[in-house]
Structures are given as C-alpha cells and as structure tokens.
Amino acid sequence: MPASPRLTVIGTGYLGATHAICMAVLGFEVLGVDVDTDKIEKLSSGEVPFFEPGLPELLTKALESGRLRFTTSFAEAGAFGDVHFVCVGTPQRADSEAADLTYVDAAVTSLAPHLDRRTLVVGKSTVPVGTAARLAALLRSLAPAGDEVELAWNPEFLREGFAVDDTMRPDRLVFGVTSEWAEQRLRAAFQPVLAQDVPVKVTDLQTAELVKVAANSFLATKISYINAMAEVCEATGADVHDLAEALAYDERIGGRFLRPGLGFGGGCLPKDIRAFAHRAEELGVGQAVGFLREIDGINRRRRARTVDLVVELCDGDVAGKRIAALGAAFKPNSDDIRDAPALDVAATLHRMGADVVVFDPAAMENARRVHPELAYATSALDAARDADVVVLLTEWNEFRDIEPAAMAAVVRRAKIVDGRHALVPAHWRAAGWEYRALGRPSLH
Numbered sequence: 249m250p251a252s253p254r255l256t257v258i259g260t261g262y263l264g265a266t267h268a269i270c271m272a273v274l275g276f277e278v279l280g281v282d283v284d285t286d287k288i289e290k291l292s293s294g295e296v297p298f299f300e301p302g303l304p305e306l307l308t309k310a311l312e313s314g315r316l317r318f319t320t321s322f323a324e325a326g327a328f329g330d331v332h333f334v335c336v337g338t339p340q341r342a343d344s345e346a347a348d349l350t351y352v353d354a355a356v357t358s359l360a361p362h363l364d365r366r367t368l369v370v371g372k373s374t375v376p377v378g379t380a381a382r383l384a385a386l387l388r389s390l391a392p393a394g395d396e397v398e399l400a401w402n403p404e405f406l407r408e409g410f411a412v413d414d415t416m417r418p419d420r421l422v423f424g425v426t427s428e429w430a431e432q433r434l435r436a437a438f439q440p441v442l443a444q445d446v447p448v449k450v451t452d453l454q455t456a457e458l459v460k461v462a463a464n465s466f467l468a469t470k471i472s473y474i475n476a477m478a479e480v481c482e483a484t485g486a487d488v489h490d491l492a493e494a495l496a497y498d499e500r501i502g503g504r505f506l507r508p509g510l511g512f513g514g515g516c517l518p519k520d521i522r523a524f525a526h527r528a529e530e531l532g533v534g535q536a537v538g539f540l541r542e543i544d545g546i547n548r549r550r551r552a553r554t555v556d557l558v559v560e561l562c563d564g565d566v567a568g569k570r571i572a573a574l575g576a577a578f579k580p581n582s583d584d585i586r587d588a589p590a591l592d593v594a595a596t597l598h599r600m601g602a603d604v605v606v607f608d609p610a611a612m613e614n615a616r617r618v619h620p621e622l623a624y625a626t627s628a629l630d631a632a633r634d635a636d637v638v639v640l641l642t643e644w645n646e647f648r649d650i651e652p653a654a655m656a657a658v659v660r661r662a663k664i665v666d667g668r669h670a671l672v673p674a675h676w677r678a679a680g681w682e683y684r685a686l687g688r689p690s691l692h
C-alpha cells in the first residue's frame with residue numbers, strides 16, 4: 249500500500265467535484281467518477297459545471313499537475329483507488345419525506361465488483377442513520393475482496409460559496425470507523441488537512457452519520473427560531489432586526505444564523521431535516537425530533553408571508569403588476585436553485601398573475617431551465633424597469649450595493665420588499681422608497 253493513498257471521488261457534483269479538485273491540489277492522485285458523461289467531459293476539459301468561487305482556478309491547476317483525471321468507468325475506479333469517497337446525491341424522495349438512497353446504493357453496487365484488494369470506501373453523502381452499516385454489508389457481499397473491503401463515514405460540512413476554504417481547512421473532520429486500519433487510512437487520505445491542526449473526531453459509523461443531520465437540524469432551528477420571533481414582531485409592531493442584534497450580544501446565543509428573513513432552502517437543510525424526522529419515526533423516536541416539522545413549517549411560512557407582503561404593496565392584487573425579483577439562487581455566491589426560496593416566491597407570484605422579471609448574478613441558466621415561464625433580465629436595474637414592486641430574494645452583495653436613487657429612476661412605483669433584511673432601510677426611505685421587511689415596522 250502506498251504511503252499516500254490514491255483517491256477516487258464517486259459523484260462529482262457540488263460536493264464531489266470540490267473534494268476531488270481540492271485533494272488533487274493538496275497533492276493526491278485523484279480520479280473523479282460520475283455517471284453523467286456531460287459533467288465528466290466538462291470537468292476533464294477544465295470547466296466547473298457550477299458556480300463556486302475559486303474552484304475553476306484550482307481545477308486548471310489540478311489538471312495541469314497531472315494528478316486529477318475524470319472517468320465514467322467503475323472498473324477504472326476500482327483498479328485505481330485505495331480510498332474511494334462516495335459523494336453522490338441523497339435528495340428527498342418524490343413520494344415521502346425520506347431520503348432517496350437510490351444513488352448511494354447504485355454507486356456502491358457499481359463499484360463493489362471491482363474491489364479485489366484491501367480497500368476503504370468512505371461515505372461523504374448525507375444519509376439516514378443506519379445506512380452505513382447496511383452499505384458495509386452490501387460491499388462485503390459484492391466485492392471479490394470480501395471482508396478486506398471496509399466502509400467508513402466522513403460526513404461533509406462544506407458550505408456552497410465557501411466550498412474551497414471549507415474543504416482545504418474545515419472546522420473539524422469526523423471519521424466514523426470500525427477498525428484502527430480504517431482510521432489510519434482516513435488519516436492518510438486527509439494528511440495535508442490534518443497537518444493544519446484541524447480537529448478530528450473519531451467515532452463509530454452511526455454517530456458520524458448523525459453528526460451531520462444533527463448539525464443541519466441545529467442550524468435550521470436557529471434560522472426558524474428568529475423567523476418565529478419575526479412572526480411575533482409582525483403581530484406587535486416590534487422590530488425583529490433590533491431583537492436579533494440584541495440577542496446576538498449574548499455569547500451563549502451568538503449572532504450567526506440568527507438573521508431573520510425568507511428562511512433556508514437549497515439541496516441540504518430542508519431535505520435533511522425532513523429525512524431526519526422521518527428516520528427518527530422509523531426508529532421509534534419520532535417524538536424526540538418532532539420539533540423539526542415545526543421548524544420546517546415556520547420556514548415554509550416565510551415564503552408565503554413574503555408573497556403576502558408583495559400582494560399588500562400591490563394593493564391586494566398582483567395580477568398584471570410587474571414585479572422585479574432580485575435573486576434566484578438559494579443563497580448568494582451560488583448558482584444552486586434546489587428548493588430556492590427566491591424562485592418559490594417568484595413562481596408563486598407568477599401563478600397569481602404577476603408579470604415577474606428575475607435577475608440573479610449566477611443562477612440565471614439554472615432558473616431558466618426549471619422556470620421557463622418567468623421572464624429574465626440582464627441586470628438588477630433591467631429587472632426593475634417599470635416595476636410596481638421590487639422584491640429582494642437572495643442577498644448578493646451587488647444587490648446590497650444598489651443605489652436606491654438609481655433604481656427609483658427606472659421603476660413605476662418605488663416600493664421594495666427586502667426579503668433578506670439585506671438593505672439599510674433609511675437609505676431606501678431617504679430616496680423615496682416604501683421599504684418593507686417581514687418583522688420590521690412599516691413606517692408608511
């Protein structure tokens with residue numbers, strides 16, 4: 249066995265492509281594997297198929313080093329790799345709130361027949377607790393090397409938009425293992441990361457699986473908590489923005505993830521908390537995390553309430569009104585539109601008869617593909633032209649930097665809903681805008 253293991257990364261989406269590229273830059277020989285030939289062709293030719301700051305430059309560097317290649321062949325992966333990272337998607341099932349494990353099962357089933365020597369397979373995807381133990385048995389039964397093939401779990405915590413930094417220097421690494429050998433293999437596979445004194449928690453498989461969903465549940469709870477306070481503020485005329493700031497001075501609470509607004513979305517938090525609640529019910533401990541359904545409910549209500557606010561500013565009816573929707577991605581610095589609150593709001597307003605014009609700095613192509621019924625502009629100002637209401641839905645910095653007077657000059661009526669509490673209300677009001685944000689008192 250070489251001192252520095254050769255790595256494969258199976259599934260080269262947001263997580264897998266980032267992991268493969270960063271590991272090659274850190275000095276490993278890496279083979280990226282995906283069933284999507286288009287994605288593999290793009291990555292092989294130096295194109296990152298999604299928006300992630302800093303990643304295109306690192307892909308170029310990794311390809312030039314000769315240490316990174318991509319393939320669709322599992323036979324090639326089996327022959328090449330000492331450690332195989334499984335990074336395929338685990339979306340919500342179409343027919344329930346459970347996680348769809350089809351892709352994880354398929355990846356393991358495709359790889360196993362090519363594992364004919366002592367090998368470590370490492371799950372990184374977010375899965376319901378108990379999945380790893382099942383996959384370990386599946387691997388042993390399908391691999392020619394049998395018991396020589398071990399499974400470990402190494403949940404991933406990277407944030408889109410900060411994916412490179414989070415991979416190169418994560419807050420912590422979690423290794424779920426069942427043997428000393430697996431731990432040592434994982435330590436070797438993360439040697440340059442661990443050399444920066446990144447803390448590592450070594451534990452069993454089920455704890456490692458749970459750390460990820462527990463972390464996401466906590467973050468979702470913090471967001472929905474402050475949004476629940478926003479609902480109460482709305483009923484009383486209190487200001488949730490001031491409330492959040494005052495809470496944040498308490499070090500036990502902290503200010504991060506305590507920003508009121510349109511709530512969370514994306515390919516992780518919503519489906520992860522639903523899958524966790526579902527799995528807990530299967531395990532007979534549904535009551536313990538039943539509050540997650542409430543967290544989900546609060547979060548969904550933010551989208552509905554934002555729509556209500558736009559309707560209110562349109563005097564009760566959006567039909568025929570022109571709405572400028574600023575933002576489509578589920579968060580800034582990403583082109584990911586999976587379960588994006590912004591597009592949810594835009595599409596709902598369109599269904600209500602509004603003429604919705606969307607602009608997003610990175611997610612236009614993805615948005616157009618999924619919502620061809622919406623109109624798209626070439627800039628924020630272009631979207632705002634003749635608008636009856638402007639609604640800020642994703643807090644990109646370039647939207648924070650909009651000059652209120654310049655935008656006032658192109659709209660039909662200067663009314664703005666700040667869905668993300670990203671703007672300074674006084675600046676907008678000073679330029680003649682009616683500024684509204686959920687949970688903040690209306691001054692008009």
Ligand code: NAD
Pocket residue numbers: 258259260261262263264281282283284287335336337338351354355358372373374375404405406407408515516
């Ligand atoms: P993604 O949809 O961007 O990527 C998944 C990739 O897997 C796709 O390229 C797909 O073609 C490929 N794939 C599907 N079936 C395959 C198979 N049988 N063999 C090989 N490749 C296959 O998803 P993602 O956002 O990268 O998420 C992947 C996993 O990581 C999920 O479990 C997610 O919850 C978790 N995760 C994601 C993030 C994030 O920020 N995106 C962060 C932490 C954890």
